[in-house]
Amino acid sequence: MDLFGESENWEKKLEPILSKYKDRKHPLEYQNTYQLMVMVILSAQDSDANINNIAPLLFAKFPTLSSLIDTDIETFMSYISKVKNYPTKAQWIIDIAKKLKEDTEIPSTLQGLTALKGIGRKSANVILRENNKPTEGIITDLHVIRVAPRIGIIKESKDGNKVEKDLMQLLPKNIWSEIGMAISFLGRETCRPKPKCEACMLNDICNYYLNEVI
Structure with a gap:
């Protein structure tokens, strides 16, 4: 649902965060696709900072x-x-290694990545985005799940796949590759669980700020 009734304008409305965060590297401190894949699997239900520490x-x-x-x-x-959940994640990663055998065999499509144990759509979208591969979806992490409804782009949902689907229906495909991480970075830095609304570059179009704060 487009709460503003102007889905064609979302690219313009979100331009400030697209400009600020475009091409910013994911917070996981990886050196290659193999490391990224392993770290993305390990980071599920955990923090990027913790995974960076053990890497x-x-x-x-x-x-x-x-x-x-x-x-x-x-x-x-x-x-x-x-x-x-390290025992399960360890088994997933070992199974992937035995299946693929070489780093060069890591898939470069959403379908190929999600066929591997421990890699869902969110993880696959991160890997594709970081490797500049063709966009097949929108990164939808816990920050996007919190922030996108707060802004007013979509209705609230705890289901990451539904949030991604709703965003894909409303946002033009040409911004899919960057908008997920842009919203995520906004959520990490400004639109926290307790948001810093006055400092937010989207407060002039944000449903939460306009209706709940001022």
Whole structure:
């Protein structure tokens, strides 16, 4: 639902955050696609900061997918034991390594990525965006789930897939690749659970600010 009834204007309304955050690298501190894929899987239900903290030792020990194929899962888990749900995530990553075998075999499509264990649409969209691959969806993390309804683009929902679908129906495809992370960065920096509305560059068009704050 377009609360403003002007879906054709959303690209213009969101231009301030698109301009500010366009091409900004994801907060996960990865060096290549293999590292990004592993870190995205590990970050589910966890913080980017925590994954960044464990990454250096993890990738020093396991620098490629092929280095994971024959590793003992207990050894691998010892490097990610501070990550939420690490036993399950460890098995997913080992299974992916055995399936793909080489870093060069990591898929570059939404369908290919989501066929792998532990990678849903959100994770796949992050990997595609960071690798400048063709857009097939909109990154919808917990910040987007909170902020997009607050702005007034869509109705509130806790279902990330529904939020993504609603955004895709309303926003032009030419901004899909960047708008998810732009909204996410806004949520990380300004539109926090307790929002800093006065400092927000979208407060002149924000449904929450216009109707709840002023």
